[in-house]
Amino acid sequence: MPHNEPYGSSFPPPMPPPPPPAMHWWCNNCRQVNSMSRYQCTLCRGNDTYDLCEHCIGHASSVHPGHTFALMPALHIIHY
Numbered sequence: 178m179p180h181n182e183p184y185g186s187s188f189p190p191p192m193p194p195p196p197p198p199a200m201h202w203w204c205n206n207c208r209q210v211n212s213m214s215r216y217q218c219t220l221c222r223g224n225d226t227y228d229l230c231e232h233c234i235g236h237a238s239s240v241h242p243g244h245t246f247a248l249m250p251a252l253h254i255i256h257y
Protein backbone atom coordinates (compact mmCIF):
# COMPACT_ATOMS: atom_id res chain seq x y z
CA MET A 178 0.00 0.00 0.00
CA PRO A 179 1.87 3.20 -1.13
CA HIS A 180 1.60 6.25 1.09
CA ASN A 181 0.60 9.39 -0.85
CA GLU A 182 1.53 12.71 0.73
CA PRO A 183 -0.92 15.52 0.10
CA TYR A 184 0.83 18.01 -2.13
CA GLY A 185 1.01 21.75 -1.45
CA SER A 186 -1.71 21.98 1.12
CA SER A 187 0.22 22.54 4.30
CA PHE A 188 1.30 26.20 4.20
CA PRO A 189 -0.50 29.27 2.87
CA PRO A 190 1.56 31.44 0.49
CA PRO A 191 3.65 34.05 2.34
CA MET A 192 2.12 37.48 2.56
CA PRO A 193 4.17 40.27 0.96
CA PRO A 194 5.10 43.07 3.35
CA PRO A 195 2.85 46.12 3.13
CA PRO A 196 4.26 48.99 1.08
CA PRO A 197 5.77 51.87 3.04
CA PRO A 198 3.54 54.88 3.50
CA ALA A 199 3.78 57.48 0.77
CA MET A 200 6.12 60.19 1.98
CA HIS A 201 5.62 62.44 -1.01
CA TRP A 202 4.23 65.85 -0.28
CA TRP A 203 4.80 69.38 -1.42
CA CYS A 204 4.48 72.80 0.08
CA ASN A 205 1.14 74.34 -0.82
CA ASN A 206 2.74 77.79 -1.00
CA CYS A 207 6.04 77.41 -2.89
CA ARG A 208 5.44 73.90 -4.33
CA GLN A 209 8.75 72.61 -3.02
CA VAL A 210 8.60 68.83 -2.90
CA ASN A 211 9.60 66.90 0.20
CA SER A 212 11.12 69.70 2.14
CA MET A 213 12.94 68.92 5.36
CA SER A 214 10.18 69.93 7.73
CA ARG A 215 6.52 69.41 7.00
CA TYR A 216 4.02 71.64 8.72
CA GLN A 217 0.51 70.34 8.14
CA CYS A 218 -2.66 72.30 8.78
CA THR A 219 -4.70 70.52 11.40
CA LEU A 220 -7.95 72.00 10.09
CA CYS A 221 -7.61 71.24 6.35
CA ARG A 222 -7.74 67.47 6.40
CA GLY A 223 -10.24 66.60 3.69
CA ASN A 224 -9.33 64.97 0.41
CA ASP A 225 -6.25 67.18 0.27
CA THR A 226 -4.09 68.43 3.07
CA TYR A 227 -2.50 71.85 3.36
CA ASP A 228 1.22 71.66 4.01
CA LEU A 229 3.91 74.28 4.38
CA CYS A 230 7.69 73.89 4.29
CA GLU A 231 9.98 75.25 6.97
CA HIS A 232 10.43 78.47 4.97
CA CYS A 233 6.76 79.16 4.30
CA ILE A 234 5.63 78.36 7.82
CA GLY A 235 7.10 81.74 8.72
CA HIS A 236 4.51 83.33 6.43
CA ALA A 237 1.63 81.15 7.59
CA SER A 238 -0.07 84.12 9.23
CA SER A 239 -0.44 85.73 5.79
CA VAL A 240 -0.78 82.76 3.39
CA HIS A 241 -2.99 80.62 5.62
CA PRO A 242 -4.21 82.76 8.51
CA GLY A 243 -6.27 81.56 11.39
CA HIS A 244 -5.39 77.89 11.09
CA THR A 245 -3.30 75.66 13.30
CA PHE A 246 -0.25 73.86 11.97
CA ALA A 247 1.46 70.80 13.35
CA LEU A 248 5.01 69.76 12.58
CA MET A 249 4.91 66.26 11.11
CA PRO A 250 5.39 64.00 12.94
CA ALA A 251 3.13 65.96 15.20
CA LEU A 252 5.32 66.95 18.11
CA HIS A 253 4.54 70.64 18.28
CA ILE A 254 1.30 72.50 17.70
CA ILE A 255 1.71 76.03 16.39
CA HIS A 256 -1.24 78.39 16.20
CA TYR A 257 -1.24 81.38 13.85
Ligand SMILES: [Zn+2]
Pocket residue numbers: 204205206207208209229230231232233234
Ligand atom coordinates in the same frame (compact mmCIF):
# COMPACT_ATOMS: atom_id res chain seq x y z
ZN1 LIG B 1 7.15 76.48 0.97
Ligand SMILES: [Zn+2]
Pocket residue numbers: 218219220221227241244245
Ligand atom coordinates in the same frame (compact mmCIF):
# COMPACT_ATOMS: atom_id res chain seq x y z
ZN1 LIG C 1 -5.99 75.15 6.94
